[in-house]
Amino acid sequence: MLQARDVKTVADAKRIVEERGLSHVKVGLFDIDGVMRGKYMSKQKFFSALDDGFAFCDVVLGWDSKDQLYDNVSYTGWATGYPDAPVRILPNSCRDVVDEPKQLIFIAEFAGAAEQVCPRAALRKVIEKAKAMGYEAMAALEYEFFLFDETPDSIREKGYRNLKPITPDFFGYSIIRNSVHAELYQKILAMAELMDFPIEGLHTETGPGVLEAAITYDEAEAAGDKAALFKTFMKVLAQRNNMMATFMAKWSGDYPGQSGHIHLSLKNIADGSAVFFDDNNPHNMSATQHHFVAGQQRLMPELLAMFAPTVNSYSRLIPGFWAPTDATWGVENRTTALRVIPGNSKSQRVELRLGAADANPYLAIAAALGAGLYGIEHKLEPEPQVKGNAYEQIHAAELALPKTLWEAAQKLKQSTAAKLLLGEPFVEHFAATREWEEREFRRHISDWELQRYFEII
Incomplete structure (x- = not known):
């Protein structure tokens, strides 16, 4: 069979x-x-x-x-x-x-x-560019997501307020939690094996009911499929067990947001060798990895809408909540947008920590990979790496990220590099959809506005 x-x-x-x-x-x-x-x-x-x-x-x-x-x-x-x-x-x-x-x-x-505006095709276009340059791109995504003792009906009855997470309080990397809820964890792991998006690591994160799943790395196109299917069927599994899973970038102002970190590396197609690894250089970073990181850093403000595609995404990008606020990089530094992870020929890579869990994985990988290839192609050099707490340091103006989805959409629309990497039809279409998303948000009045202005102003 x-x-x-x-x-x-x-x-x-x-x-x-x-x-x-x-x-x-x-x-x-x-x-x-x-x-x-x-x-x-x-x-x-x-x-x-x-x-x-x-x-x-x-x-x-x-x-x-x-x-x-x-x-x-x-x-x-x-x-x-x-x-x-x-x-x-x-x-x-x-x-x-x-x-x-x-x-x-x-x-x-x-x-x-x-096909010109299809997200999966956009990723394939960038992968084909990598192959033309002699590289095979490898990728893996990590997702944080919250689980609630709720149903699609109950969250609507509650008006999305006072929702009950499956566990209370902050308790990261908890053996108690994953043992008490062992059946749930086993169902998630079994589903991932059955549906061919195997999970390397699954643990509680900091916050009530939040888990993090690290999907096993693969060739970039397959990694996109694995991530997209994981997000879909994690929601299916949760609802079939009378729970709800959310991949919103930030569902509560009281807790950290949900990330969608992207790990990337390149192999030489000719001989399978690791492109980023060079043990003769500091941190084992090859000259090519320097160029790759530089491209990601340079284009990050222009491509932000692809990493942070919703209005809610920008609620996550604030200091002190494990999400970067500028296009910075560092070695093993989790306060920067790009974290270079030194290793051996099998593990040397770069992690883009900017992405949120709400991003379309095909587009997030396409943007992260495409920007890196742009850096290699133009032999760009990164700004000096950040050491220490990036939130407390002043960075160059050109490293500042857009603060709203509308601003990010305008940057994307104007990006010559994005059009070269993804095609002008895709950039125009996707930027327009993000402008729509922002306009839809502006049509609605928030509880905060009513509470602040209704009586007093």
């Missing part, structure tokens, strides 16, 4: 469906915000789609995370009538589905004109 992770070709995909006697399979793709959209597809339709592709309404690229239609994008909209766009199924993305015995899910991605 063929196993899901052994499926590589169209023929393999058809064979495993036949062997399992499935009448339907799941097919899903990821929208601009990294939300998985899809459906059950009959075996006959699935086989046809494997051979010739299929069509999916392009509204998936034209609406926000609440299914509200963008009014400021040119790719799709009422003017075009929201037609179907061509989609291809990726046979090698085959996975078993947690809690659905024998069921399979396949990732799809947009083709044709829609």
Whole structure:
């Protein structure tokens, strides 16, 4: 019997469906915000789609995370009538589905004109650039997320207030917590193995009900798939167990935000050697790693919208809460935006600590990798590394990060480097979606404003 992770070709995909006697399979793709959209597809339709592709309404690229239609994008909209766009199924993305015995899910991605604004295609474009430069990019993501003893109904009944985390108080790296809740941890780890996004480490973080999962590293495109599926099915697993998982950047002003850290390294395609490792240099940093870090640092303000894509993201980027506020770098320094991790030829890497858990993983990896490649291509040198507490130091003005999503969207729109790396259609489309997100926020009145101004002003 063929196993899901052994499926590589169209023929393999058809064979495993036949062997399992499935009448339907799941097919899903990821929208601009990294939300998985899809459906059950009959075996006959699935086989046809494997051979010739299929069509999916392009509204998936034209609406926000609440299914509200963008009014400021040119790719799709009422003017075009929201037609179907061509989609291809990726046979090698085959996975078993947690809690659905024998069921399979396949990732799809947009083709044709829609490919220009497809998030997964944006990452592939950067990966192809890396290959053209002689590099294979490796990546891994870490996610912090909060778990609550709530349901989709209960959080709405409570108006998203006074929610109950699964555990109280601050207790990072707790053996007590992961032992008391051993069944939950085992379910998460088992799901990750079953669905081929294995977890290297899983532990409590600082805050009530918060966990951190480090997904095992892989080639960059596969790492994007693993991260996107983890976020999706972690929510599924939680809700099937009468809990809720959130990957919001910051759900409460009382607790640290949720990060989505990105670890990156490069291999030489020619011989498989580590590009970043050079034990003749301080911190084992090769000249190429210096250029890579410099590119990430230089372009970080321009690409911030891809790491911090929601209004809520900017509530996390404040001093003292383990999130960087400037485009800084340091060696083993967790107060900087970029943390160089010295190691051996297998472990030398750079961690981008700027990203939040709410980012679309395909776009976050694309931005982090693309910026590094830009640095290599232009032989950039980084600013002097930060030693000590980066929050307490004054940094160069050009290292300052945008303070709002609107400002970040304007930086992205104006970025020549972003257009070179990702294509002008993608940059224009994504920047417009972030402008929409900010405008949607401005249409609403917060509790803070009512409490502050209603009676007194």
